[in-house]
Amino acid sequence: xxxxxxxxxxxxxxxxxxxxxxxxxxxxxxxxxxxxxxxxxxxxxxxxxxxxxxxxxxxxxxxxxxxxxxxxxxxxxxxxxxxxxxxxxxxxxxxxxxxxxxxxxxxxxxxxxxxxxxxxxxxxxxxxxxxxxxxxxxxxxxxxxxxxxxxxxxxxxxxxxxxxxxxxxxxxxxxxxxxxxxxxxxxxxxxxxxxxxxxxxxxxxxxxxxxxxxxxxxxxxxxxxxxxxxxxxxxxxxxxxxxxxxxxxxxxxxxxxxxxxxxxxxxxxxxxxxxxxxxxxxxxxxxxxxxxxxx
Amino acid sequence: xxxxxxxxxxxxxxxxxxxxxxxxxxxxxxxxxxxxxxxxxxxxxxxxxxxxxxxxxxxxxxxxxxxxxxxxxxxxxxxxxxxxxxxxxxxxxxxxxxxxxxxxxxxxxxxxxxxxxxxxxxxxxxxxxxxxxxxxxxxxxxxxxxxxxxxxxxxxxxxxxxxxxxxxxxxxxxxxxxxxxxxxxxxxxxxxxxxxxxxxxxxxxxxxxxxxxxx
Numbered sequence: 308x309x310x311x312x313x314x315x316x317x318x319x320x321x322x323x324x325x326x327x328x329x330x331x332x333x334x335x336x337x338x339x340x341x342x343x344x345x346x347x348x349x350x351x352x353x354x355x356x357x358x359x360x361x362x363x364x365x366x367x368x369x370x371x372x373x374x375x376x377x378x379x380x381x382x383x384x385x386x387x388x389x390x391x392x393x394x395x396x397x398x399x400x401x402x403x404x405x406x407x408x409x410x411x412x413x414x415x416x417x418x419x420x421x422x423x424x425x426x427x428x429x430x431x432x433x434x435x436x437x438x439x440x441x442x443x444x445x446x447x448x449x450x451x452x453x454x455x456x457x458x459x460x461x462x463x464x465x466x467x468x469x470x471x472x473x474x475x476x477x478x479x480x481x482x483x484x485x486x487x488x489x490x491x492x493x494x495x496x497x498x499x500x501x502x503x504x505x506x507x508x509x510x511x512x513x514x515x516x517x518x519x520x521x522x523x524x525x526x527x528x529x530x531x532x533x534x535x536x537x538x539x540x541x542x543x544x545x546x547x548x549x550x551x552x553x554x555x556x557x558x559x560x561x562x563x564x565x566x567x568x569x570x571x572x573x574x575x576x577x578x579x580x581x582x583x584x585x586x587x588x589x590x591x592x593x594x595x596x597x598x599x600x601x602x
Numbered sequence: 603x604x605x606x607x608x609x610x611x612x613x614x615x616x617x618x619x620x621x622x623x624x625x626x627x628x629x630x631x632x633x634x635x636x637x638x639x640x641x642x643x644x645x646x647x648x649x650x651x652x653x654x655x656x657x658x659x660x661x662x663x664x665x666x667x668x669x670x671x672x673x674x675x676x677x678x679x680x681x682x683x684x685x686x687x688x689x690x691x692x693x694x695x696x697x698x699x700x701x702x703x704x705x706x707x708x709x710x711x712x713x714x715x716x717x718x719x720x721x722x723x724x725x726x727x728x729x730x731x732x733x734x735x736x737x738x739x740x741x742x743x744x745x746x747x748x749x750x751x752x753x754x755x756x757x758x759x760x761x762x763x764x765x766x767x768x769x770x771x772x773x774x775x776x777x778x779x780x781x782x783x784x785x786x787x788x789x790x791x792x793x794x795x796x797x798x799x800x801x802x803x804x805x806x807x808x809x810x811x812x813x814x815x816x817x
Binding site: 321324327331332335336374375376377378404405407442443444445448449452463464470472499502503504506507508518519520521522523524527528530531532533539540541542562565566569570573574577 | 793
């Protein structure tokens, strides 16, 4: 037993990496389809969007970069499909330089989505009237305050350099207060600024999809209802995909949902590793104490 | 699939393996991948900043105004103030940057203080001191929250020695902090695993699929 304890407690970290790799790889190749249910904080964000009147404008801020695609981009896809299916209009932007191209790709892929029959899923959508992607603008809080005054002043041109003041959507929607909802999809600390500089100031409800790293720190905002909903990490995105019915829309298991089996497998391994390592750690401590008493 | 997309996928896969090789041990291939990433990130960042900030906010309104709009000459003031910050590299003229920084700090403080107090501090305070309820579950939750806030604040109160009653309250505060750290760490593990899953999904569904032409 002492030998086994020595092996376990001095295990090469590369063995642990290998086991984690296997735990991720196997469920992706052979999905287990473990069940999961949407949590209250995700349901509330979803229900808020569902409750909006058709034609209402949702502002989506794509404040994430390529490193958090599994957690944030999956959410962006689900949210855009929900908005377009509900005939909500979307103004999207980003306050993160690395998010500029991702936001553009997300908007284009969702708006021009081709279904299984080969037809456009949302054939009536028109750029500039039903959706617009403003792109990146530096200055975070200054931009939030600026769109509180005027979208077209803050973003005279969109991501593709088109003049925003000539777009039909901005004849009706001049500033942030005209939007019915803000959804921040963030991998950085911007949701806290969206609360102070946009949502509370302009009285527009806000929900957030953040990376799992940030989720714990944002629960106070959800508890105080400053965040109407909180979609944390890939798990939250998978729950949102389930609520939106993404599998039926895109005709395959969506990415975040597909990753949940692997996530569960790795978590199970980590929990077991912590328990086993601690058992052997306690055993080794006892053994050393016993040896000390004998000598 | 276009050739550029195919090439992009293969380069991304190669870079993924180069970075993963660090898990075995530090090596030249990993270093190469790291440097390629840094170079590209810097170049990409510079382009984004130039076109979205310098060009659209400073150059375009002065040189290429929108149809029907006059050149915005007032922009020269912030451009000059911005140049003062860059001029710090000349020690003899570095003092000029103080005017820019003074304006920047004063302006930001003026914007931040009321927004942070009204938008974050007060609503959080109100939520913390909210009514006990609804029901006994809500009452217990609120009591646990209040106790946690009180004990944690006492733990961070350093004007009194942490002995006796203050010490005991501080220890309860430490327990709350530990629970918060545990939750944050659990979430962090989940986040990092998500990123690994994302890379594996890319390798399996995009990179490998290019080998048998399924996409």
